[in-house]
Amino acid sequence: MADKAGPHSDLARAQTALSQARHVACLTGAGISAASGVPTYRGAGGALWDGLKVEDWASPEGYARQPERVWRWYSDRRVQLGGISPNAGHAALAEIERRIAGRGGTFTLATQNIDALHQRAGSRNVLELHGSMLRIRCCVCEHARQVGHEPIEEIPACPQCGARMRPAVVWFGEMLPQDVWTAAAEAAAECDVFLTVGTSAVVYPAAGLVEMAAATGGTTIEINLEPTPASRLVDIAIQGKADEVLPELVSGTG
Numbered sequence: 001m002a003d004k005a006g007p008h009s010d011l012a013r014a015q016t017a018l019s020q021a022r023h024v025a026c027l028t029g030a031g032i033s034a035a036s037g038v039p040t041y042r043g044a045g046g047a048l049w050d051g052l053k054v055e056d057w058a059s060p061e062g063y064a065r066q067p068e069r070v071w072r073w074y075s076d077r078r079v080q081l082g083g084i085s086p087n088a089g090h091a092a093l094a095e096i097e098r099r100i101a102g103r104g105g106t107f108t109l110a111t112q113n114i115d116a117l118h119q120r121a122g123s124r125n126v127l128e129l130h131g132s133m134l135r136i137r138c139c140v141c142e143h144a145r146q147v148g149h150e151p152i153e154e155i156p157a158c159p160q161c162g163a164r165m166r167p168a169v170v171w172f173g174e175m176l177p178q179d180v181w182t183a184a185a186e187a188a189a190e191c192d193v194f195l196t197v198g199t200s201a202v203v204y205p206a207a208g209l210v211e212m213a214a215a216t217g218g219t220t221i222e223i224n225l226e227p228t229p230a231s232r233l234v235d236i237a238i239q240g241k242a243d244e245v246l247p248e249l250v251s252g253t254g
């Protein structure tokens with residue numbers, strides 16, 4: 001981690017900002033779940049799947065082209081998730097929320113992740129920008145249901161209209177759920193401190209939350225393994241692992 005020690009270090013400045021904040025918003029991405037064993041999509045440690053980039057198959061067209069293959073990807077990850085636990089980074093964000101709420105403030109956690117690990121770590125005000133692996137929905141009608149970690153080998157048919165079900169996640173080319181997006185954008189625009197953690201900050205509109213927060217004057221802090229397009233926008237950019245930096249941030253924060 002760069003510039004770790006001392007009262008004027010990036011970490012110390014971030015701790016001071018967080019200690020004084022009343023309204024905090026946070027954007028997380030795949031990097032925060034990396035220490036739990038969930039692979040990222042890009043960047044250091046990021047993986048291709050069967051030689052394909054995520055943009056090539058995580059789309060309505062990708063699902064229409066090869067539904068069984070895409071279904072299996074999500075189904076396998078959903079099953080794996082049953083044996084995975086939240087890490088110290090998730091726990092630290094849940095602790096920040098408890099402290100901010102305890103002094104009458106608000107904490108909004110907008111995540112691009114579909115693994116529900118924030119909720120399992122105790123975060124309460126979570127906005128799932130890209131949906132959840134633990135939900136499936138009909139490709140045609142509104143029918144949706146929760147699913148657990150059990151394997152579902154065959155793509156189920158919708159019990160209401162008979163069409164094919166799909167993971168209830170947001171794919172490339174699709175809109176984010178309007179209410180979820182509005183809440184995230186409001187939180188980013190109104191916060192005193194904005195944290196962006198473990199995201200390559202290249203997928204929009206989610207990445208635009210950093211720009212909104214920077215434009216409205218809150219203190220913006222990035223925690224990521226490597227520089228991203230957000231690094232030059234934020235006030236404080238800390239390079240390091242989320243599961244190491246976030247607990248340090250909390251330990252020095254009131």
Ligand code: OAD
Nearest residue numbers: 029030031034040041042043112198199200224225241242
């Ligand atoms: P990415 O895989 O694009 O980026 C993960 C970022 O986390 C990279 O910049 C890594 O350097 C960083 N990273 C890796 N390990 C880390 C660690 N231990 N601590 C901190 N940072 C770490 O993931 P996202 O930005 O979440 O969307 O990707 C955004 C969206 O692209 C996803 O939600 C998904 C994908 O396509 C859809 O499927 C719609």
